[in-house]
Amino acid sequence: MGIEEPSKHSGIVIVGAGLAGWHVIDAIRSKDKEIPITLITADNADRYHKPMLTMAISQDKKPADLVRAAGEQAAKTANVTLLAHTQVSDIDAASQTLQLVSANRSDPANTNDAVINYDKLVLAMGAHPIFPKSLPESLVWHVNHIERFGQLQEKLSTGSQHVVIVGAGMVGTEIAEDLLKAGxxxxxxxxxxAPLAQMLPAKATARIRQAIExxxxxxLGGYQVTDVVRNEDDRLEVSYEPLENVQGQANTMTVDxxxxxxxxxxxxxxxxxxGIEFNPRTGIVVDAPTLRTNANNxxxxxxxxxxxxxxxxxxxxxxxxxxxxxxxxxxHAHAGYDHKPPMIRLKNKAFAVTVVGxxxxxGNWQVKTETTDELVMELFDDATDDKAVKATVSLKVPAKPAAKA
Incomplete structure (x- = not known):
């Protein structure tokens, strides 16, 4: 779908067709079947569960296997005007208008005339992968969108290959196990x-590192990638070096x-x-009870x-x-959104990590349970008189079956 004839009065406009955008559509349609909704997205608006991408390759899942509903059909079912393959290039909050650019127009040089109005605007545009200068986007994959996932899955389907994953947070740790299981x-x-070192105490992350290894x-902990280049054999040369406080040597490995x-x-x-209040590190600032920004509507x-x-x-x-x-x-009258930190569960199977809070x-992490295959720790808030528990991490590493005689 293009934007050659966008409605000038689109009612509710939602920018972004990921899980967040579709959740808003579902919520509105459960309460009002007729109010006009326009969905603008740079992709085709297919509905899929993004967290599945970090565990799908070992299951031999292709993009078509992960799509729950094609975008065009989902929009039709929800009575939504879909502007797919379309980007918002500007927002005028004073006049409540959006300027659009479509990849489908036959005259890409003249795309600055598509403008629509909104009564209410919902920004559900997500976040994008960070590519440091040492990781050129033209050579390096990410698993943050189903289209890119599909391209990677196709490349990896040809046989066992050597893959470097840079970053051992939740996503990197999950992908590492998934690709290992895929051979x-x-x-x-x-x-x-150690993995997850930015969110968990050292005692817990040491166990996670041991389980991964x-x-x-x-x-390779305490190292930074300094360069990635393609060689004459069409493989990648990854250069990396230790941080200043880490013993080790600079090295290069050849990978696929x-x-x-x-x-x-x-x-x-x-x-x-x-003119929306914005934090470069965390994103758009909203009022917690209403999820409104500082811009009207x-x-x-x-x-x-x-x-x-x-x-x-x-x-x-x-x-x-x-x-x-x-x-x-x-x-509609409502009690307001009550934000509570969700329970976090890693999808890894070789070990189980659950975090609450x-x-x-x-911080003041204290061991609650410690055995050979389980560790439970609590983070206490020293700023309160009762030293309330701010977070709990539970780590379980299943015992390996005994070797056969």
Whole structure:
């Protein structure tokens, strides 16, 4: 679908057709079947569950296997005007208009005349992978969108290959195990000395590192990638070196693929154009009870927004966030969104990690349970008189079956 004849009065306009955008549509349609909704997205708006991407290759899942509903059909079912393969190039919050550019127009040189109005605007545009200068986007993969996932899956389907994953946070740690199970050789490189070191205490991350390495994953902690180049054999030369406080030597390895898992960033172009309060680190700032931005009639949800200085990049709260936005837009009385940190579960099978609360690497972590195959730790809030528990991490490493005689 293009934008040659966009409606001038589009009612509710949602920018972004990921999980967050579709959740808002579902919430509105559960309360109002007729109010006009326009969905604008740079892709085809197919509905799929993004968290599945980090465990799909070992299951031999292709993009078509992960799509729950094609975008065009989903929009038709929901009575939504879909502007697919379309980008918003500007927001004028004063006149409540959006300027659009479509990839489908036959005259790409003259795309500055497509403008639509909105009564209410919901920004659900997500966040984008960070590519440091040492990881050129033309050579390095990411697994943050189904289209890019499909291209990587096709490349890896030809046989066992050597893959370097840069970044050992949640996503990098999950992908490493998934690709290992698919039969590939995996090297996991991180600035820290253990996976998940930015969110969990050292005692827990040391066990995670041990569990990862026992699977056969090469973990290079305390190293940074300095360059990635393609060689004459069409493979990649990955140069890396230790941090200043880490003993080790600079080295180069030859691999087939590199995947960046180095975090996400929200594009500030549209928030800046609309005069929306924005934090470069965490994204669009919203009022927690309503999820409104400081711009009139503009809301934000999902990966692109933050509450109380914390980025909201988990799937679990989306349904409640979308319900709040729907009620607020439709003028229904509501109690307000009550933001609670979601329970975090890694999808790894070789070990189980569950986190409740707001974890952080440092602080007053105390051991609650410690055995050979289980570790439970609690983070206490020293700033309160009762020293309340701020977070709990539970780590279980299943015992390996005894070797056959």
């Amino acid at each position: 590939h050789k995996i090297s996991l490189i991180d600035l820290n000395d 026992s699977q056969g994953i090469e973990f 693929h590199v995947i960046a898992s180095t975090g996400l960033v929200v594009d500030d172009k549209l928030p800046a154009a609309a 503009v809301y934000a949800i999902g990966d692109c927004m933050s509450i109380d200085g914390v980025a909201c990049r988990y799937v679990a709260p989306l349904r409640a966030q979308a319900a709040t936005i729907a009620d607020d837009i439709l003028g 707001v974890p952080q690497a440092t």
